[in-house]
Amino acid sequence: MRHVISLLLENEAGALSRVSNMFSARGYNIESLTVAPTEDPSMSRMTIVSIGSDDVIEQITKQLNKLVEVVKVVDLSEAAHIERELMLIKVRATGKDREEMKRMADIFRGRIIDVTESTYVIELTGAATKLDSFLEAIDKSLILETVRTGVSGIGRGDRILRI
């Protein structure tokens, strides 16, 4: 099962490698990992997407909690939550493809944020599945490069992760 794990950790040198080391040392998998400081600059928030059985995910949250710099851990996928990811994609946009690419960007509510005679850079946010669908929907041979941030997640309503 795919799980979205959210954690708060001390914004200290080495904290990130402690987390990523733990995953590799224990053979857990990381689909994506994002991290940045929160409104309180002494603390970072990390979102990790991992795939594993319930037992494995339980161990992952316990092992994360055990790291001295980790302040709090929640498994967002246990309840209603929102996931978003940002993708920047550079495509070839010439001739009839230029119009088609603009149309597809509109359908997916993407924005074209850089334009040259032959290329577009499209910015797209959404659940990871939406970004995947966009890539499916356009002509693969037109893709020049893509960059994705990985998933950020937050609980819905009253579910709040803070200290």
Next chain:
Amino acid sequence: MVLTGAEIVIRCLQEEKVEYLFGYPGGAVLHIYDELFKQEKVRHVLVRHEQAAVHAADAYARSTERVGCALVTSGPGVTNAVTGIATAYMDSIPMVIISGQVPTAVIGQDAFQEVDTVGVTRPCVKHNMLVKDVKDIAATIKKAFHIAASGRPGPVLVDIPKDVTAQKCEFVYPKTVSMRSYNPVVKGHTGQIKKAVQLLLEAKRPMVYAGGGVILSDSAEKLTKLVKALGFPITNTLMGLGGFPATEKQSLGMPGMHGTYEANMAMQYSDVLLAIGTRFDDRVIGNPAHFAQVARKIIHIDIDPSSISKRVKVDVPIVGNVGDVLDEMIKLVEGTSERPDAEALSTWWKQIDEWRARDCMKYKNSDEIIKPQFVIQKLWEVTKGDAFITSDVGQHQMWAAQYYKFDKPRRWLNSGGLGTMGVGMPYAMGCQLAHPGSPVACVTGEASIQMNIQELSTCKQYRLPIKIVNLNNRYLGMVRQWQEFFHGNRYSESYMDSLPNFAKLAEAYGHVGLEIDKPSDVEGALREAFKRKNDLVFLDFKIDQTENVYPMVQGGKGLTEMILSAEDL
């Protein structure tokens, strides 16, 4: 008071009442050594290899209730220390290791004797920290001692660049530590504890399985009280020996790969299993799928939530300090008149006694050749079961664990988790310093002892009268045993050729050496050794070369699929 970083380091160690600092100097820690020189409170023990410094500090912690402390230099000092750190980590031993680092200005430039210490040690420490500012030294060391000793204990490393030890700042030692990210649970959940006690009172085939957590939390007395009040059988793991008196009838001995028949059978066929401060290690429960074949209720008390349901699903998890939880359980048991079903319990004991009657620890003694089991039995007799025993890793370790009956906690020091050959003598050193005047024996093999043999020199310098009981079988015995059982007697590289004359080697270092090759001389030699209160005596017992450790559960097999003797092979 304005002090240099080095002065601050020493002051911090004094504040933490560090009695012995085990270490080895080098460029990056010269300022610290200079300050050590100028004071007398913290006594430095100069080992001959950094691995031994960490092991000795580890043993100091294992044999007392205190945090061990070691000091090493950057680069090779640290890499030599890694084995010691990993050994302590696997057995959850509270320690603080201070390492020197190259000056901050050259970190990352492949400077002379630079190694990424925080990176190299990260996977085998409870926590580690690099101090980049002299103002942070005191708070970091305070934190290190706090983290090492609280929760599930473990080694903590503090890496200090050389220039930081020369800078100055105002010294204040923090009185307390508060960390929003680190607050280990102590008290167990009351509801869960009640549930557990109820299960125990209703059990028909109860079994207690106690591990190193009982020793680490100094709860042997509490455990003994509870188990005696309930009249249940108990098994103590390799790390938990001494957690319940081994000479009491309720003790079934050690469980696991080389555990007793009765302990393993009772673990497997119990209906309620109370696991305390233990982690269902593969060497203890064998194959988890086989273990799970019999339905039983499992109660698991552990301070580390990640130890619970890691390898075996449990029914009543209790996260908390073993001592606190046992206190509550005792209170509940004492507060009720309810007692376990006496008839069921007596039937269960009858079954256990039948298993016991197999006498799985019997061995054929000999008049001609020294049997290792016999040496350990004599060691136990001669020391009246009251010595501190350290061991290395191999067959001798198992024989020591099986045949020395530990009645008290913190008397048995061995590397259970990592299985590090070479710990024996440094463990005896740390232990002897912590317990001057008490008998300390190191049970070892001719291979293990050579992994840190240079420490004979340290023992001379500090006049450590430890007794080395070398069970010399001229083989990497445990390796040879596996090759005999599982690799068609092909003894690939397990014969120990070109052995030194150990007795003479000991003499060369200024100690006493004895060579014993007749069974009739065993007891006399041991008595002679322990009579020499001020001498290190190296007892080189030439033992039966091909003796094997029984019983044995083969790796991957079920707990009850035991080889009891050569006939079962």
